[in-house]
Structure formats: C-alpha cells, structure tokens
Amino acid sequence: MHSPLFTVTTTVDDEVVYATDEVTGAALESRFGYVEGDLDFLSRDDWDGTYPTTPGDDTVASDELLALMDPEHVPSTSGDAPTYGADNGLQLADLQGLSYDDPQWAEFLDQLTLDEQADLFSYGAYRTVAVDRLGIPEITLLDSPAGLNSLFSPLDSAFYPSEIVIASTWNDDLAYSVGEAVAAEATAYGVDVWYAPGMNLHRTAMGGRDFEYFSEDPLISGKMGAAMVAGAEDNGVPTTMKHFVLNDQEVNARSGINVFASEQALRELYLRPFEITVKEADASGAMSSFINIGGVWAGGNEQLLQDVLRGEWGFEGFVSTDAVLGAWMDPVQAALHGNDLMLAALNPSGGASTIRAAAEEDPIGVGTALRDRVHAVLFTVLATQQFD
Numbered sequence: 001m002h003s004p005l006f007t008v009t010t011t012v013d014d015e016v017v018y019a020t021d022e023v024t025g026a027a028l029e030s031r032f033g034y035v036e037g038d039l040d041f042l043s044r045d046d047w048d049g050t051y052p053t054t055p056g057d058d059t060v061a062s063d064e065l066l067a068l069m070d071p072e073h074v075p076s077t078s079g080d081a082p083t084y085g086a087d088n089g090l091q092l093a094d095l096q097g098l099s100y101d102d103p104q105w106a107e108f109l110d111q112l113t114l115d116e117q118a119d120l121f122s123y124g125a126y127r128t129v130a131v132d133r134l135g136i137p138e139i140t141l142l143d144s145p146a147g148l149n150s151l152f153s154p155l156d157s158a159f160y161p162s163e164i165v166i167a168s169t170w171n172d173d174l175a176y177s178v179g180e181a182v183a184a185e186a187t188a189y190g191v192d193v194w195y196a197p198g199m200n201l202h203r204t205a206m207g208g209r210d211f212e213y214f215s216e217d218p219l220i221s222g223k224m225g226a227a228m229v230a231g232a233e234d235n236g237v238p239t240t241m242k243h244f245v246l247n248d249q250e251v252n253a254r255s256g257i258n259v260f261a262s263e264q265a266l267r268e269l270y271l272r273p274f275e276i277t278v279k280e281a282d283a284s285g286a287m288s289s290f291i292n293i294g295g296v297w298a299g300g301n302e303q304l305l306q307d308v309l310r311g312e313w314g315f316e317g318f319v320s321t322d323a324v325l326g327a328w329m330d331p332v333q334a335a336l337h338g339n340d341l342m343l344a345a346l347n348p349s350g351g352a353s354t355i356r357a358a359a360e361e362d363p364i365g366v367g368t369a370l371r372d373r374v375h376a377v378l379f380t381v382l383a384t385q386q387f388d
Helices: 044-050 063-069 104-109 114-122 163-168 172-189 218-233 263-270 272-281 302-312 331-337 348-361 365-382
Strands: 241-244 285-288 318-323 341-343
Touching (some): 104 365, 114 331, 114 365, 163 218, 172 218, 218 263, 218 272, 241 272, 263 272, 285 302, 318 365, 331 348, 331 365
Parallel strands (some): 241 285, 285 318, 318 341
C-alpha cells in the first residue's frame, strides 16, 4: 500500500516543437520516412488492428523498395574535379594539430594520386595502406568489444567481461577504466584503432550479437558506450562505435536484410546510444552495419551518415564498413554518402578498381566524394599513436 506525500500539477503545452539540436544547434527534420515502408506498426491507438500477424507467402517487395536497394548514380556536371599529384612539399605530419577544415588539408590532398586515394579508401580491413612518399603510415585496426582480438595472427591479449556484464554494473567509471585498459594494451601492441564498443540494442534475449552489446535500453547503452570510448580515446586509441545502425539481429543480417522502423523509434531507441556517445565522448569513429535501412544500405545512407551523424550531431570522425560480404555493400554508394573506409578482407583490389573507374567516369561527383573519404581517414591516422 502506497500513500502519496504530495501532488504537483504541471501544465504541458499542446504542441512542443524541437527545431534545432540542443547541443549542436543544427536544424532538425524528419529524414527517415522511407524507412517505415508500407508496414502497419503496433499502436496503442489501435491495439487490435495493428497487432502483428504472421505474413502470408505472397509477400513481395514493392517497386519503390527495389529501387532503393539498387540506386541509380547520375554523374555530376557542375563543380570542379579534384586535383591529383600536385607537388606542394607537404608531409602528413605537417598537418598535425590542424582542424578538420583547415585550408592546408586541401593542399595536402591535392598531392595524392587517384590510385593512392582508391587504395586508402578500399584497403581498410584491419590495416590501411601506407603512402611513404607523403609520410602516410599504415595503421592497424582490431576487434573486439571484449578486448583486442586478431583474426589473422596470434595475439596474447586480456579478456574483459562482456558488455552485458559491464552495463549491469551501472558504473560508467568502470566502463571508462575498461576503455583505458584496452588502450594501454593497444599501445603496447602497436594497435592503432579499436573496433568497439558495440552499441546496438537487445531486442530479444536470443539476439546473436547480444554478447557484444550493452543493453536493451538506449540510455544505459549510450552512457556506457560514451564512457568506454572516452577511456580509450583519452589515452590515444581511436574507437569505432558499432554497428551503425539497426544491427539488432543476426539471422540474415550478413546478407543485407531490410529493416523497417518508424522515425520515432529510430530517434528514441536505435540511434540514441550512438548520439549520446558522439556528443558526450566526441567519438572519433563509427562502423556502419550490414543492414539495409528501409532499403538503403547503412554504409551508403546519406541521411544516416551525413545528415544525422555529421550534420545534426557534429561528428568529425571516420566511418568504416563492417566486413564487406556482398555486392549490396557498394563502394561507390559508400564514397558518395559518407562511409570512409571499406573493411574488405576478401577482395579489396576489386573495390579499388570499382571506385577508381567510377571516379574516372564521374570526376566531379565520385572523385570529390572519394577525396572527402580519404580526408576523414587521414584525419584519423593523425590521431593515432603513429604521430605521438
């Protein structure tokens, strides 16, 4: 039996409009209407009419959805094509400490050839490529959220509790300490970037990646993720919060499954952990997911990577794909829409050939986009222990 101690009356306006982001001041707008698809979403206003039922065998993709899954690229005809191979006498170390938009970056990027840019973008699986003549070293990027792990070479590293256990402590200082400890180990081993933390939600207790993610709750996932990222990055090791976004199941996830959600659910649940981490820990990296978001692959999704991540939240880091496992993970769409590095372990040369040919065919659109992607990668390289 509970008895109220006191009562407070609050009047709420009929309409409250949030027009700008409270942290960055960026304009807010609905961006993901197409992600709702033509589905009926469960609603308290019509519980009986919207409660999910098993779909019939005649369910097929609409023409609109198929068009989103196979986007047509139209070459740009206005603007200037990038400069390649200039002799400006700059080394990458000369840019250390400069802001992302410092004019000297343009002079440095002008020195790269198209082949070098294609390789820097395409060879992103656990190591990037070096360009010795410009002082660009290769960097090493390793998994996983429970400590460093190498798929291709022996690595005697510490094992940490799963993120579920860390989140269960409700102790963000402890999460910070985990990031700090992994960073110390990464520095000792010469590992430059940590593919972590995992920040998708536990939509079911049977989720195949639940061990890599903190919680079913976006707030605790964001707070723990922000603390872990800060712990690593305060100690010189950039991270990639992952898997951005909607990688909340494992069945069919690695074949580019389409996932649908309302804009409200995206904003309040699935994007929220990443938003908290960007704004509170100034995360320097993200890993896009395998998922097609309402038909558009996450790694080639302009609304996700450019409009929200960079535009609304103010992110200035780099975005890597997850492992490139299928043709839907298109390097041209990645370059055009904000994904900076292809984690292509199986056929990086094929991706390099594809993006090089696309930049030659569309020097203004794809060529400029590729240059932007390389800019983000090199900005991250400068933040690693290679330049301590």
